[in-house]
Amino acid sequence: MISIGTLAGRTGTKVQTIRYYEQIGLLPEPERTQGGQRRYDDADLDRLAFIRHARQLGFTLEAIRELLELSDRPERSCAEVDAIAQRQLREVSARIARLEALRGELRRMLRECQADRVADCRVLEVLRDHAECLTDHDRIGT
Amino acid sequence: MISIGTLAGRTGTKVQTIRYYEQIGLLPEPERTQGGQRRYDDADLDRLAFIRHARQLGFTLEAIRELLELSDRPERSCAEVDAIAQRQLREVSARIARLEALRGELRRMLRECQADRVADCRVLEVLRDHAECLTDHDRIGT
DNA sequence: CCTGAACCTACAGTGACTGTAGCAAAGGGG
DNA sequence: CCCCTTTGCTACAGTCACTGTAGGTTCAGG
DSSP states (O other): OBOHHHHHHHHTOOHHHHHHHHHTTSSOOOEEOTTSOEEBOHHHHHHHHHHHHHHHTTOOHHHHHHHHHHHTOTTSBTHHHHHHHHHHHHHHHHHHHHHHHHHHHHHHHHHHOOOSBGGGOHHHHHHHOGGGOSSOSOOOOO | OBOHHHHHHHHTOOHHHHHHHHHTTSSOOOEEOTTSOEEBOHHHHHHHHHHHHHHHTTOOHHHHHHHHHHHTOTTSBTHHHHHHHHHHHHHHHHHHHHHHHHHHHHHHHHHHOOOSBGGGOHHHHHHHOGGGOSSOSOOOOO
């Protein structure tokens, strides 16, 4: 039976974040001392560690909620789990591709700019000149 | 003199977003018709196109605010502009590196999971087993 | 018993929008 | 000139995943 601060320390989570996870139903309501302070056990620690690790892999809280529900049904097929992980992999890959395109354009801008004064700055010129857009009208989702 | 809807259409921006940019002072308050509707000119269109293009490159609105201020002082050195772009390049590169690490771990998880049942699912196991964390206690910033 | 750290609730704020409700204005067709 | 649909207006709430603050209470060590 550990306090919220100890749980926070052991999982690398902020105290507020733990209370937030409880509020949105990702963590169960824990026992309380008679003074009203939260007390956690090992199962809570495991669950929170799972959540934090999944968050570090970029899973959304909704995806984590699904993963937690699936892991409570050990006899079911793990195809759904794999599907969630694969979706996450696709999203990560798409973001990498997008960011690599950005990096290319940023590098090009900086390479071309040899100006001294703002008036001749190639960086600003590229930003100003809408015609140089590669793919316009798509989302930013960086 | 064009309406907000036309401006939105020409720049690939939502109408609400334009009003939001005005609200936070990124776009100047435009003229109005006597009925109170906004009317924009070419300077507004250029400014908004600049903002949108910079957003597509992942610059924050604060960075864009700085860039716009600098571009209003054409006689100054463009070193500050380059510094902002370079900072953005570093941030993009850092995010790519982080996401590539995530992609690696996701791929490994999926490759290793040949299980049928949730009980043996390697994906869940990796998420559960805190010891397999590469670098713990760092931010997620994906 | 006392003190100071840790805890409690409730709420506001972040960034960059997006969506909604309930209106008013604009402009084209009849 | 009227109607009607589209577009615009304001004001505010919601998104995601937290983070921070205010103002108070409880706990553990000495």
